[in-house]
Amino acid sequence: MSREILFVLEYMEKEKGIGRADMISTIANAVKTAAQKGVNSGQELKIEINERNGQMHAWALLKVVDSVSDPKTEIHIERAQALQPGAQLGDIVEQEIDPSTLGRIAAQTARQAVMQRLRQFEKERIYDDFKDQVGNIITGTVRRRERGDLYIDLGKAEAVLRSREQVPGEEYQPDERIRCLLLAIDSTPRGPEIILSRASPKFVRRLFELEVTEIADGTVKIESFAREPGYRTKIAVTSTDPKVDPVGACVGARGARVKTIVRELGGEKVDIIKYYADPREMVLEALKPAVPRDIIIDEASHRILLKVATEDLAVAIGRKGQNARLTSRLIGWRIDIEEFKAQGDDPVQNAIDLLVSTFGLDAVIAAKLVEMGINSPSAFEGVEAGDLIDAGFSAEEAQGIISRVSAAAPQQA
Incomplete structure (x- = not known):
């Protein structure tokens, strides 16, 4: 078992960044709790693991008495003094036991505890790695789209760009690089969730801060x-x-x-x-x-x-x-x-005058244009000769109007 524990300690330390002391404490507490609920029920235990070789040691903590009523929790004074010279009635002595006697359930519990601690650590690491970057712009890679949300790989963690935080018209494909604002880190039952945004005003503000x-x-x-x-x-x-x-x-x-x-x-x-x-x-x-x-x-x-x-x-x-x-x-x-309407002004006449001055049209033709709803230069946008003919202008008049408008367009631009 010591080799297995040593392997776990080395793997967690090198690959996941979890310190040995942290993992030793997790495994020891898990084994102790499981053993006290199983074959060693009712017994007070002490578990230690050597961080260098992974060797596990276990002790039963027994109270020194002159008459033993419960061997799991008590030890006779004569035996106690043999284990620990000078032991007195009422003292607690440690009696070493074989860790293998703690039971298979304790080993399984230890394994579960390791996995649970790993998941907990990864959640904590996500928060610790990104908590100081909230409000900053980060770069990631698009991984997938689910129900309109984009999931972004940030290297150490995965983040989500909600549909409401996306810019209308922008489309991203898997494996495409993307820059976003790290908007927040939300707590969820599954652990911390990194929320990104490209639609937030803070995103543009941060771009200006980086560029200017x-x-x-x-x-x-x-x-x-x-x-x-x-x-x-x-x-x-x-x-x-x-x-x-x-x-x-x-x-x-x-x-x-x-x-x-x-x-x-x-x-x-x-x-x-x-x-x-x-x-x-x-x-x-x-x-x-x-x-x-x-x-x-x-x-x-x-x-x-x-x-x-x-x-x-x-x-x-x-x-x-x-x-x-x-x-x-x-x-x-x-x-x-x-x-704006000046007091006493005739808006129809103003519109006619504007068309006459802008395009050099005849006042009668300008009045007819205003009557059909073309009351400003911008109103000519999308108007064609056919539209004017349909409104009652002759083909010659329609072509003349379109020619004047077209000639004036470059000057307006």
Whole structure:
């Protein structure tokens, strides 16, 4: 048995990193507990294992008495003094016993204890190895997909990238390398579970901290942050050094730094703006290139009403309201956007004038276009000559309109 124990001690120490003292304590306690419940029931035992050779020694702890009523727990004083000279009544003496007499159940229990300790150690090791990396970006290899979740091999452990923490549109194949934020370590009945994320705003923030040295050393600070994973991120930055342009530092020479981050995000757009404590200045900066004609701030309810010209309305609101939502999160105020209408203005005439000035169209044709719903240059997107003919224009008129719009497009770009 000593060779088996020595093999277990050496294996656990070299391959699993579990110290000998730890394993010896585990095996000894398991053998002792099992033996006291089995053939040595009711007997107090002492178990020791030599860490060098794996030799196990066992002793029965017996109370010295002058009349023995229970041989398992008591020993006559004469025998006790033969084992331990000077033993007195009431003392506890140790009588060595053959470990093989402890029973087969004790050996099986020891084996189970070793396996249990190994599982427990691996769980503890996962937590200890990764607890200090929470909030950092780590690299792993995609192993498999289960019910929408990706399981990532980190080398020492396996982590999970939940479907809600994945970026819409991103697809990963088995054996593909992936970078993620270590979001948390959750306790489960099966042990610690490492949770990863690519959708968290903290992931992009950490990418900037790694890519932009001025952020890492504290010269540039990210004051506020808003993200819609896979679509767009907005960050507002300041600088503690007046000589350092915070936006320029994040963008990098010829956009090198931000391009690296955009590549990691799979093409997600990143807007970097200068931070202002004043919400009015902040909203003006965040909405560029759209320029509000009027700003109404309600301090009490933390709301901002923006009135935007017709041609800027689509830019200000963004695709499916994306720009407005991100700006609202970035500033921390609720934002409402509506079309600007000057007092006494005729919106129909304004739209006609806009088409005339932009494309050089005849006013009558421009009025007809506005009547069919084309009231701004952006409204021509996707419109073809056939659509205009269907709306009542002649083929010649339709072709003339499309030609003027096409000619003006490069100038607008």
